[in-house]
Amino acid sequence: MTSPSQLDFVTVDVFTSQPYGGNPLAIVRIPPGRTLNQEQKQTIAREFNLSETTFLHEHADSAAEDQWTVDIFMTSRELPFAGHPTVGTACYVLGRTARERGVSSGVMEASFNLKAGRVGLRYDCGKKTAKASIPHDVHIHNKRYTKDDLFALQPQLAEAHRQGKVKVKDDHAIVSIVKGMTFVLVELESEEALSMVSLAGQSLSVEGLDQGWDETFIGTYFFVRAGTSDHGVTKLRTRMIEGPLEDPATGSAASDLAAYLSQTAGEASKTFKYEIVQGVEMGRRSEIFIEVEMNEDKSVAQLFLEGSTVQVMEGRLTV
Structure with a gap:
């Protein structure tokens, strides 16, 4: 039995089926009727020291719907939304629910309540x-x-460009997937150029973002187009750098990039599909799948993020 001062947790690797690949995530289970304040959640997230930790508020056994509230924390702040914590927590809780119900085939539908809003899920x-x-x-x-x-932040790319080894575009799009989550999208010409990307000595800071969108996390998402499959899936190789850190899989950045590429493709009422491979340079290959459904006015109607997850650890923490 878990004591009142303890909480169960698991860690999972997201966007992979191989243990110790993909992007690690800690999931802290909060039983019905139990609460944690923001300071406690932030302290626990710092202790795990992963890119994100989620707090899964379990519902009562008598709950009518498969719906959970989930809070997402970095080591330094809470996030309204992040992709790999959403997919990782969904795989964990819905996989567990399927096992408890003896279900081994078919699709389960559920939802999360995040700070950014309701998220529909299909497992x-x-x-x-x-x-x-x-x-x-x-x-x-x-x-x-x-x-x-x-x-200024990527001296290896600068030197390679100066020597004529790679060509880098004059400027790059800055795109927010939601308020509070923004990425500079840097397209490179080859995987060789992608390999030259290095960690930065400081976090990215951009002045002059559009009013109302300027209070935001901002990272740099580098990408290379890797062709198109026979089924029309656009393949991309990516890296996400946030100052001195690299992320092996970033669902929010992948969604941001897929939305931008779909909007600028110039085709309305179409579904675009993407297969994104990230984390290779870190030895933590991740596979991220995205579908973007477009409206007639070329705005994004729906965006779906898909992946798999493998559990690697479990235990209890003291609050």
């Missing part, structure tokens, strides 16, 4: 993958990120 009990309907309010900023700004 494939056979494939053991979760597909999340991602909250989005896509905003392409008027400001562009210049090549000089990029080179």
Whole structure:
């Protein structure tokens, strides 16, 4: 039995089926009737020291719906939404629910309540993958990120560009997937150029973002187009750098990039599909799948993020 001062937790690797691949995530289970304040959640997230920790508020056994409230914390702040914590927590709780009900095939539908809003979920009990309907309010900023700004943080790319080994575009789009979650999208010409990306000595700071969208997390998402499959799936290789840290799988950045590419493709009322491979340079290969459904006015109607998860640890923590 768990004592009143303890909580159960698991850690999982997200966007992979191989233990110790993908992006690690800690999931803290909060029983019905139990509460934690913001300071306690932030302290626990710092203790795990992963890119994100989620707090899964379990519902009572008598609950009529498969619906959970989930809070997402970095080591330094709470996030309204993040992709790999959403998919990872969905795979964990819905996989557990499927086992408890003896269900091994078919699709289970459920939802999460996040700070960014309600997220619809579909769990494939056979494939053991979760597909999340991602909250989005896509905003392409008027400001562009210049090549000089990029080179100030990426000296290896700057030197390779100076020597004519790679070509880097003059400027790059800055896109928010929702308010509070923003990425500079840097397209590179080859995987060789992608390999030259390095950690930055400081976190990215961009002045002059559009009003109302300027209080935000901001990371740099580097990408290379890797062709198209026979089924029309666009393949991308990516890396996400946030100052001195690299993330092996970033669902929010992948969603941000997929939304931007779909909006700028110039085709309305179409569904775009993407297969994104990230984390290779870290030795933690991650596979992220995204579908973007477009409206007639070329805005994003729906965005779905999909992946698998494998559990690697479990235990109890003291509050």
